[in-house]
Amino acid sequence: MSTSSQVMPPSLPEEENIDELLTLTPQLARKRRSQFRIIVDRFTRNRLAVAGFFVLALMGLAALLAPLLYHATATYDPSTYINLRESPAFQVPSWQHLLGTDDVGRDEMARILYGGRVSLLIGLSSMFMAIFVGVTIGALAGYFGGIVDNLLMRVTDIILAIPLYLLLFVLSASFSNGSIFSVVLLIALFGWTYTARLVRSEFLALKEREFVMAARTLGASNLRLMVRHILPNAAGPIIVSATLLVGANIITESILSFFGFGIQVPLASWGTMVSDAKDYFLTHPILALSPGICILLVVLSFNLMGDGLRDALDPYLTER
Amino acid sequence: MGRYIIRRLLQAIPLLFLVSIVVFSLIHLIPGGAEAVFLNPRLSGAARAAIAHNLGLDQPIVVQYLLWIKGAITGNFGNSFVDGQTVISDVSARVGPTVELFGSALIFALILAIPLGITSAVRQYSIVDYTITFFSYFGISMPIFFFALIMQELFAVKLGWLPDYGRSSDATYASSFDYVLDYLLHLILPMIVLSLAFMASWSRYTRASMLDVKRQDYMRTAQSKGVGPIPILARHGLRNALIPVLTVVALDFGAIAGGAAVTETIFAWPGLGSFFIESLTGRDYPVLMAMLLMSAVVVIFFNLVADVLYGVLDPRIRYN
Numbered sequence: 001m002s003t004s005s006q007v008m009p010p011s012l013p014e015e016e017n018i019d020e021l022l023t024l025t026p027q028l029a030r031k032r033r034s035q036f037r038i039i040v041d042r043f044t045r046n047r048l049a050v051a052g053f054f055v056l057a058l059m060g061l062a063a064l065l066a067p068l069l070y071h072a073t074a075t076y077d078p079s080t081y082i083n084l085r086e087s088p089a090f091q092v093p094s095w096q097h098l099l100g101t102d103d104v105g106r107d108e109m110a111r112i113l114y115g116g117r118v119s120l121l122i123g124l125s126s127m128f129m130a131i132f133v134g135v136t137i138g139a140l141a142g143y144f145g146g147i148v149d150n151l152l153m154r155v156t157d158i159i160l161a162i163p164l165y166l167l168l169f170v171l172s173a174s175f176s177n178g179s180i181f182s183v184v185l186l187i188a189l190f191g192w193t194y195t196a197r198l199v200r201s202e203f204l205a206l207k208e209r210e211f212v213m214a215a216r217t218l219g220a221s222n223l224r225l226m227v228r229h230i231l232p233n234a235a236g237p238i239i240v241s242a243t244l245l246v247g248a249n250i251i252t253e254s255i256l257s258f259f260g261f262g263i264q265v266p267l268a269s270w271g272t273m274v275s276d277a278k279d280y281f282l283t284h285p286i287l288a289l290s291p292g293i294c295i296l297l298v299v300l301s302f303n304l305m306g307d308g309l310r311d312a313l314d315p316y317l318t319e320r
Numbered sequence: 321m322g323r324y325i326i327r328r329l330l331q332a333i334p335l336l337f338l339v340s341i342v343v344f345s346l347i348h349l350i351p352g353g354a355e356a357v358f359l360n361p362r363l364s365g366a367a368r369a370a371i372a373h374n375l376g377l378d379q380p381i382v383v384q385y386l387l388w389i390k391g392a393i394t395g396n397f398g399n400s401f402v403d404g405q406t407v408i409s410d411v412s413a414r415v416g417p418t419v420e421l422f423g424s425a426l427i428f429a430l431i432l433a434i435p436l437g438i439t440s441a442v443r444q445y446s447i448v449d450y451t452i453t454f455f456s457y458f459g460i461s462m463p464i465f466f467f468a469l470i471m472q473e474l475f476a477v478k479l480g481w482l483p484d485y486g487r488s489s490d491a492t493y494a495s496s497f498d499y500v501l502d503y504l505l506h507l508i509l510p511m512i513v514l515s516l517a518f519m520a521s522w523s524r525y526t527r528a529s530m531l532d533v534k535r536q537d538y539m540r541t542a543q544s545k546g547v548g549p550i551p552i553l554a555r556h557g558l559r560n561a562l563i564p565v566l567t568v569v570a571l572d573f574g575a576i577a578g579g580a581a582v583t584e585t586i587f588a589w590p591g592l593g594s595f596f597i598e599s600l601t602g603r604d605y606p607v608l609m610a611m612l613l614m615s616a617v618v619v620i621f622f623n624l625v626a627d628v629l630y631g632v633l634d635p636r637i638r639y640n
Contacts, residue, residue, distance in 0.1 A: 048454070048457075154335070154338065157335055158335065158338050158339050158342055160574070160619075161335065161336075161339050161574075161616040161619050161620050162339060162342075162343070162574075162612055162615065162616050162619070163574035163575070163577040163578050163615050163616075163619065164574065164575070164578060165575075165577075165578025165579075165581060165582070166577065166578060166581060166596060166611070166612060166615060167612070169581065169596070169597065169600055170346065170347075170600060170608060170612070171346065173600050173601075174350040175349075175350070247461065251461075251463050254463050254465070254466075255463065255464070255465060255582060258463075258465045258582075259465075259582075259585070259597065271463075274463075274465070274466055274469070278469055281469065281473045281477075282473060282477060282478060285473075288466075288469065292463065292466035292469070292470075295463050295466065296458075296461055296462055296463065296466065299461040299463070300457055300458065300461035303457055303460060303461050304457060307457075
């Protein structure tokens with residue numbers, strides 16, 4: 001990198017001249033978009049992906065601002081999980097209770113907002129943990145190969161051989177104490193395998209490339225080669241699988257919680273809310289439908305966004 | 321090919337042993353241990369020790385594992401903690417309903433997924449394609465328990481069109497036609513619920529795979545030789561496009577098993593999935609260990625089938 005000034009041909013125009021040229025020829029200016037700009041342009045062309053992004057932004061914001069949004073009308077305090085003032089159960093939606101109240105008189109909208117905090121937090125943090133583990137294991141296996149690869153991939157094979165939900169059912173029923181952290185840990189502990197396989201194959205292909213060899217010749221260490229030279233080139237698939245993983249993890253959490261193996265009272269996630277409301281489905285469908293639709297919407301948005309990112313981040317896709 | 325299959329089978333054996341060690345350790349790491357089931361406070365210490373001795377739980381853990389795996393190889397997984405029957409007889413009593421549900425859901429998903437995927441690919445970027453694509457995303461993002469709940473409450477409880485749970489009405493039937501009809505009616509809802517997500521994701525695979533095939537040279541060759549549009553699709557396109565789809569179906573087995581556990585529990589379907597959840601709530605550890613190990617055997621088997629199928633169907637792939 002430091003040697004680039006020596007190989008620079010002297011005939012290249014100065015930076016100011018390029019800018020001047022660009023103002024004269026707008027076609028050139030359009031072509032000189034930054035890499036980020038190109039990705040954003042490609043992403044925004046996919047309208048469903050953009051819609052997913054906005055839904056997520058809106059729901060994320062609502063979950064973040066839940067205490068502000070629902071301070072005045074909340075009939076129960078989510079931090080202590082007790083009813084603040086007596087409110088009749090099963091009220092129909094009104095201005096005071098936008099989604100009505102549940103079987104013990106808690107405001108359904110407030111529960112949706114606070115349940116969303118739990119569901120989104122679990123989905124996102126388990127994704128970060130799983131991606132971190134998956135990228136590390138995949139990178140080590142793909143880069144070093146040989147016995148390291150063999151060992152790490154056998155571990156991956158073992159986890160992939162046992163149906164994930166069955167494994168998680170057993171473990172969360174036995175080890176989890178129903179806290180957010182324990183659920184996140186369990187989901188992440190077994191959710192990294194696909195990322196690891198993906199990153200491994202990327203590293204296997206990339207480590208043979210010329211730019212890696214060039215950096216190695218310049219004396220870059222293994223760690224530097226992996227983190228600075230190979231990893232950025234594998235970023236696209238990793239980002240895509242991370243996006244899809246959030247949705248998958250939210251579904252996993254909701255299934256665990258629905259069966260009573262996940263989040264435990266006093267905490268509530270959207271999954272536990274569907275489970276709580278299932279006995280009143282016929283008479284008060286809104287209590288089960290609202291958290292269920294929230295899960296569906298969030299997961300759908302992450303999936304749409306992941307697909308949009310897949311196209312936007314694909315370097316081999318020809319520019320349209 | 322024969323040698324390849326034998327080699328893969330030989331590779332599967334050490335993997336299965338590792339899986340068995342993981343399954344055994346996980347179950348025995350559970351706080352309270354396997355004898356926690358018998359933690360009746362009125363039991364004297366001596367009675368508890370006697371129970372533990374009878375179950376072989378007072379032996380060193382390695383000896384316990386060796387005894388278990390020795391039994392497992394010969395199909396003897398010990399006795400259920402809950403009903404005292406042998407694990408094998410308990411499990412085999414539940415195989416039939418699961419095969420029934422599994423098979424019908426698999427066929428139902430494929431029957432719909434393949435035509436949907438092909439239509440989507442043939443009419444790429446049309447309204448039909450966008451509609452199918454959107455509903456596929458919908459199906460992939462739908463939490464299975466939520467979908468099950470809606471279908472059950474709507475079509476069974478509210479409208480009364482179909483039975484709401486179970487495998488049959490347990491009545492005396494006037495004719496064998498009534499008998500078959502009763503079983504079929506009970507099957508419809510669980511089958512639809514279990515197949516939705518896979519139908520959606522397999523139709524996406526079919527679409528992608530068909531698009532890939534459409535671009536191939538042999539398709540253009542066939543076209544220029546004057547083969548009509550339908551024969552081209554059926555004889556040249558579909559046969560090649562379905563190869564990756566079939567392998568994906570085989571690889572999805574573990575996920576279907578997880579979905580079956582959820583579906584069977586909600587619809588009280590007396591299969592292996594609901595038996596797994598029952599055993600989990602009853603802390604029936606011998607049954608849980610056996611079912612985890614057996615599911616791993618089936619997953620590994622289907623992975624092998626996927627690989628072999630790929631080679632058989634696609635002569636371009638040669639194993640050596």
